[in-house]
Amino acid sequence: MSLTASMWTGVSGLRGHGQKMGTIGNNIANVSTVGFKGSRMHFEDFMSQSVSVANGIGQVGRGVAVGAILGDFSQGSLETTNESTDVAITGNGFFTVSPPGEAVTYYTRAGNFRFDKDGYLVDPHGYRVQGWEIGQQQVDQFIGQVNMEQGQQVNIQGVPDDIRLENFQSPPQATNNFGMILNLDSQSQTIDTNPAPGAAEPNLWANWNAVANNPPIGEQQYTYQSTLRVYDDNGGGHNLTVYFQQREPVAGEPAANKYWQYIVTVPPESDLRGIVPAESAGLLFQGEMVFNAAGNFIEMQNMQSLLNPPVAPPGPGAAGPPVFSQNGYPLVYANFLGVDPEDMQPIELNFGIRSGDGAGGAWEPDALNTTSFASPSTTLFQAQDGYTAGFLQNISISREGVLTGRYSNGQVTELYALTLADFNNVWGLRREGGNLFAETRDSGPGLTGIAGSGRLGTIASNALELSNVDLATEFVKMISTQKGFQANSKTITTTDMMLDEVIRMKR
Incomplete structure (x- = not known):
């Protein structure tokens, strides 16, 4: 191998270390770049030349080459x-x-x-x-509970596409179901269910009169009431109030049971059904709850809805039979926007009990249901699924x-x-x-x-x-790279001195 070849070996070292310095410099330059992943350069010997030696053939290296430049994909801070x-x-x-x-x-x-x-x-x-x-x-129609498949966390659809918010508004949603879970005080005042002969039997729904009274029902005509806000298709809000009153059992009913009458109402001015008498405006639904002696909810009875679109529209003031949802809850019909009766949206009524046969029989209490214990009447939970824009x-x-x-x-x-x-x-x-x-x-x-x-x-x-570049590591690499570059330059200068000696031989 000639001295010129030795010089080119040094040149390969200079070139390699110069490139490595460029890699180190790029890492350092991007020390503040968001998400930057550094690089590492790895050298390998360039090639070896075969030469004759005493015991056969030997090899002499001819320099260095860049073997690989690999990214560092470790986690940044x-x-x-x-x-x-x-x-x-x-x-x-x-x-x-x-x-x-x-x-x-x-x-x-x-x-x-x-x-x-x-x-x-x-x-x-x-x-x-x-x-x-x-x-x-x-x-789900039960007070807005969400059904998710077992183990499903994110319900993605289609294929990946551009993320875009096209509508910065949430449209309104009409109330489709509402629920109230209460405790009704079993020791509260009751109404007489055995009036004098010829007198009308007193009941809670008979106390409602939107024409003669303002408000339509007096404070002394019910025991407890609970109100929540419901919404129409246009996002308008309306107060829906349920009134409760306990009554005495009548002949043929178990005397140990507790009987609570209730009515579902809205303000008369919000009731645009139009086919009910004026005094019944705002009165949407009526019924009774039955509790056993222990105060557990066992059934509902005597339910009536003043408007029932799924059957033939009743005449003015007529009461149609209750209609149950597919979940077994009774449906309440309200008309806040004055739409045609057949276009009204039914609202599911949930007190924590449902009809197992979907026709008002075989009542099945939910895990969370209304009770009638000997403690003050209170609303334990209420919810509805509508909202405004x-x-x-x-x-x-x-x-x-x-x-x-x-x-x-x-x-x-x-x-x-x-x-x-x-x-x-x-x-x-x-x-x-x-x-x-x-x-x-x-x-x-x-x-x-x-x-x-x-x-x-x-x-x-x-x-x-942040960038995963570590400055301390890069500076150490910089020092070693500088020394390597310097050493390879010495190879070239030393070879140059040797060539000078060869030239001086002619003198």
Whole structure:
């Protein structure tokens, strides 16, 4: 091997260490870049030249080459922020973004996202963040309880697409069901159920008169009342009040049982049914609760609805038989908007007991139900599923990457789920600049899923992942790289001195 070859061996060392210094410099330059993943350069010997030696053939190295530049995908530390759309991944995975109008997907660990003027969630380049739409959960008619399949956490639909908030308003929803769970004092005052011959039997619903009285029922004509707010299709709110009064048992009824009459009412001015007499305006439903001696709810009886669209419309003042929902609860009909009777929306009435046969028989108490114990009457729980229109107030993102909108009407709606992707070979990803990666044949296709599923990490909202570059480590590498560069330069200068000696031999 000639002296010139030795000089080129030193040159390969200079070139390699210069490139490594460039890698170190890039790491240091991005020490404050959000979501940046550093790189490490690995050297390998370039090649070896065979030379003759006393015992055969030997090899002499001809320098160094860059063997690999591998990304460091270790977790970076998190920085808290004041923006809910700043998100970080703790664990494996990448956010997915796509340029507008292009069928191209990039991957990033930088979660500094914002909504643009068109409602798209975008990164700093304007690339749109990808996610799944979330289907609205099926709401059971029993006071708004949500049914979810066993083990199902996020009800995603379709394929990942641009995350966009097209409507910053939550439309109103009419009340479809309401429930009241109460305790009615068994020792409260009762009404006489055995009046003098010829006198009308006193009852709670006979006390209601929207023409003669204001309010339609007096304070001395009932024992207890409970009110909650219900909503029509236009989002208008109306007070729905249920009045209760205990009565004495009549002949043929078990004397140990407790009997409570009730009426379901709204303000007369809110009642636009139009086919009931004026004195009955606002009186929607009436019935009786029956409790055993221990105060447990056992059945309902004598129920009447003053309007019942599923059957032939009754004449003025007529009372139709109660109609039960598919869950076995009686239905109350109200008309707040003056629509045709057949278009009225029934409201499910739930006191914690249902008809097992859906026809008013075989009553089955729920786990949470109304009681009649010897303690003051009180409302233990009440709920309804309607609400007025509302405007989006803020967005939050859960550990599973679910974007949830909170509206001024109190509604909390799951909108989208961020799409995360992982790769079998993350070191095969290609860096595209701008904190973006692109898949290659070496990386394999992205394996998408919900945060927290499989090997994917979870999402931290109001946080950003910082660069994983460690300055102390980079400075140590810088020193060793500088010394390596300096040593290789000495190889060249020493070889130069040797060549000078060869040239001086001719003198």
